Amino acid sequence: MQKRVVFRSRLLPYLLVAPQIAVTVVFFFWPSYQALESSFFLEDAFGFSRQWVGLLNYTELFDDPGYLRSFRTTLIFGLSVAFLAMSLALALAVAANRVVRAATSYRTLLIWPYAVAPALAGVIWYFLMNPSLGIVAYWLQNAGVDWNHYVNGDQALLLVIVAAAWKQISYNFLFFLAGLQSIPRSLIEAAAIDRATPFQRFWTITFPLLTPTTFFLLVVNLVYAFFDTFALIHATTEGGPVDATSILVFRVYSTGFVGQDYGSSAAQSVILMALVIAMTIVQFRYVERKVVY
Amino acid sequence: MAELSITGLGKTYPGGVQAVEGVTAEIADGEFIVLVGPSGCGKSTILRMIAGLETITTGDLLIGDRRVNNLEPGDRDIAMVFQNYALYPHMTVRKNMEYGLKNEGLPRSEIDARIAEATRTLRLEDYLDRKPRQLSGGQRQRVAMGRAIVRDPKVFLFDEPLSNLDAKLRTQLRAELKALHKRLGATFVYVTHDQVEAMSLADRIIIMNAGRVEQIGLPMDLYLRPATRFVAEFIGSPAMNFVEGTVDPDRRSLAVNGSHSLRFAEPLPAEPGHKIALGIRPEHLTEVPAGALSMELEVDFIEQLGADTVVHGKLAGANSPLAVRLHGVQAGAAGSVVTLGCEMDNLHLFDLGTGQRLN
Numbered sequence: 001m002q003k004r005v006v007f008r009s010r011l012l013p014y015l016l017v018a019p020q021i022a023v024t025v026v027f028f029f030w031p032s033y034q035a036l037e038s039s040f041f042l043e044d045a046f047g048f049s050r051q052w053v054g055l056l057n058y059t060e061l062f063d064d065p066g067y068l069r070s071f072r073t074t075l076i077f078g079l080s081v082a083f084l085a086m087s088l089a090l091a092l093a094v095a096a097n098r099v100v101r102a103a104t105s106y107r108t109l110l111i112w113p114y115a116v117a118p119a120l121a122g123v124i125w126y127f128l129m130n131p132s133l134g135i136v137a138y139w140l141q142n143a144g145v146d147w148n149h150y151v152n153g154d155q156a157l158l159l160v161i162v163a164a165a166w167k168q169i170s171y172n173f174l175f176f177l178a179g180l181q182s183i184p185r186s187l188i189e190a191a192a193i194d195r196a197t198p199f200q201r202f203w204t205i206t207f208p209l210l211t212p213t214t215f216f217l218l219v220v221n222l223v224y225a226f227f228d229t230f231a232l233i234h235a236t237t238e239g240g241p242v243d244a245t246s247i248l249v250f251r252v253y254s255t256g257f258v259g260q261d262y263g264s265s266a267a268q269s270v271i272l273m274a275l276v277i278a279m280t281i282v283q284f285r286y287v288e289r290k291v292v293y
Numbered sequence: 294m295a296e297l298s299i300t301g302l303g304k305t306y307p308g309g310v311q312a313v314e315g316v317t318a319e320i321a322d323g324e325f326i327v328l329v330g331p332s333g334c335g336k337s338t339i340l341r342m343i344a345g346l347e348t349i350t351t352g353d354l355l356i357g358d359r360r361v362n363n364l365e366p367g368d369r370d371i372a373m374v375f376q377n378y379a380l381y382p383h384m385t386v387r388k389n390m391e392y393g394l395k396n397e398g399l400p401r402s403e404i405d406a407r408i409a410e411a412t413r414t415l416r417l418e419d420y421l422d423r424k425p426r427q428l429s430g431g432q433r434q435r436v437a438m439g440r441a442i443v444r445d446p447k448v449f450l451f452d453e454p455l456s457n458l459d460a461k462l463r464t465q466l467r468a469e470l471k472a473l474h475k476r477l478g479a480t481f482v483y484v485t486h487d488q489v490e491a492m493s494l495a496d497r498i499i500i501m502n503a504g505r506v507e508q509i510g511l512p513m514d515l516y517l518r519p520a521t522r523f524v525a526e527f528i529g530s531p532a533m534n535f536v537e538g539t540v541d542p543d544r545r546s547l548a549v550n551g552s553h554s555l556r557f558a559e560p561l562p563a564e565p566g567h568k569i570a571l572g573i574r575p576e577h578l579t580e581v582p583a584g585a586l587s588m589e590l591e592v593d594f595i596e597q598l599g600a601d602t603v604v605h606g607k608l609a610g611a612n613s614p615l616a617v618r619l620h621g622v623q624a625g626a627a628g629s630v631v632t633l634g635c636e637m638d639n640l641h642l643f644d645l646g647t648g649q650r651l652n
């Protein structure tokens with residue numbers, strides 16, 4: 001049974017939510033509106049004058065092969081990050097679920113990366129992989145891999161994928177572990193009696209029963225990779241070399257602040273907003289319907 | 294064949310809980326064995342050791358003439374029905390039943406034949422394409438049994454399979470289980486904490502207490518000649534009455550509470566001065582004050598069950614609680630005194646210290 005607290009004053013509840021509303025309006029709705037507005041104007045670099053251009057900023061974007069390439073890069077980046085972060089997290093969660101049903105120390109250790117700020121995560125990997133300083137780059141070179149993400153675009157993309165995935169593993173791990181622990185042990189035992197090998201038990205029982213968790217995490221990871229990795233890329237590759245790691249969010253920044261094309265930058269952020277909204281809707285609809293199996 | 298031989302079976306869980314100790318039992322092929330006892334006495338642990346879901350700490354376990362201590366659950370030729378059914382929630386009823394057969398690598402035709410047969414037996418035809426969550430508790434339980442039957446195992450294991458169902462369904466499924474056992478002719482090992490279930494289903498009962506076997510025997514043996522006070526108290530409802538006292542030098546009376554004593558027509562089969570618990574089942578006390586013993590009951594309250602009347606009260610002058618089960622509808626008022634008698638054959642004597650049977 002849920003207990004409801006009823007306020008005596010009608011004003012108090014509004015007062016209590018006012019700060020949150022104010023923050024949302026000032027830091028979210030207002031800039032969003034401004035972005036939407038600017039996306040229909042052409043503005044000079046110093047902001048002295050602007051001119052209504054309708055959808056020109058948008059049509060130009062979709063004619064720009066660089067922007068379309070960014071779309072592709074974002075997709076590759078997002079899917080790779082989600083896949084890598086989720087599969088590693090699942091493997092760790094399965095191991096943890098098996099070894100220590102209750103022990104929390106192992107779990108705590110695995111949560112640490114999540115507490116690291118994205119920019120710092122980027123810097124850590126930047127140092128590890130730095131062609132002249134980095135220990136991992138040194139190992140790779142010893143192993144015969146010519147590692148230089150300053151020159152090689154694929155390597156640069158790989159670097160940001162690994163760094164972004166690493167940071168997300170702990171989050172995924174927690175959800176997978178919780179998901180695994182909510183699967184009744186008797187199901188796995190019944191499967192063992194039904195002669196399923198541990199491998200079969202995982203793929204025919206455990207994994208299908210984790211579907212709700214997996215789907216939820218897929219959306220969360222994609223949202224993270226698409227929109228939350230700006231600081232990480234900024235700290236490691238700055239979108240380069242050339243355009244190789246310039247995902248959509250990074251492009252908003254480079255077009256606006258480096259290229260000083262505010263109209264186009266605003267249009268890009270509106271497109272990104274639409275993307276976030278779409279993904280959020282997918283997730284909410286899914287959460288409403290809940291169980292899928 | 295599928296006899297089950299259990300020798301000195303013991304289980305100590307990591308952390309030191311000794312759940313089962315020195316359990317020895319021979320279970321014949323095709324027998325319906327019920328493991329019964331209060332919650333936490335180690336029944337499930339034994340069943341799970343037979344299934345291979347828990348490692349065996351000490352002792353030997355043979356199915357047929359194969360020692361299976363170290364075999365995987367899938368290799369023991371057993372099937373198990375869990376208390377919470379443990380149906381695979383993402384699979385249809387048909388898929389649930391197929392799962393084990395596919396893992397065994399049976400040909401499609403064989404799988405279909407077995408499922409058709411089990412489906413008919415359990416009247417599940419209409420539910421084959423449903424998911425477990427679309428079924429009622431009783432239907433789920435049937436599917437769980439179906440999943441066991443199609444495997445065609447030597448030994449069926451049941452862990453309190455009916456305890457999540459309502460009373461009426463429980464009675465119905467009990468009858469179905471009994472019929473199923475007859476049809477299949479397989480060995481059944483069935484765990485329950487419900488003595489009525491045990492009495493009605495079992496060929497033989499293993500009654501357990503705190504990780505040890507108290508008695509193994511036919512249901513009627515356990516009822517008529519319980520080996521210990523624990524068994525006497527556990528089997529039968531309402532539970533057996535106990536009057537504690539010391540046997541007098543002439544062995545014809547029992548000193549209860551010092552002041553009051555019960556007199557018997559024949560000498561008691563116990564040494565003079567022995568402290569004993571005298572057990573009498575409520576249904577063995579009669580209002581005819583004849584027989585070996587006569588005693589007075591001070592009535593506290595009366596339970597009318599329709600076919601029977603249970604009168605609860607105290608042994609007059611001694612304060613021991615006492616219940617009597619009388620046939621038919623009987624009147625009686627709180628505070629009144631009823632004189633009761635009992636035949637010598639229906640007296641159970643237990644050592645007060647060890648709880649072992651004396652007669």
Ligand SMILES: Nc1ncnc2c1ncn2[C@@H]1O[C@H](COP(=O)(O)OP(=O)(O)O)[C@@H](O)[C@H]1O
Pocket residue numbers: 306307308310311312330331332333334335336337338339
């Ligand atoms: N996995 C386990 N770890 C530690 N102790 C356990 C475990 N399972 C059961 N026990 C303990 O073993 C005893 C017997 O349990 P169980 O066999 O489940 O009893 P029953 O089925 O008769 O109710 C209980 O004291 C219980 O707490």
Ligand SMILES: [Mg+2]
Pocket residue numbers: 336337338
């Ligand atoms: Mg149990």
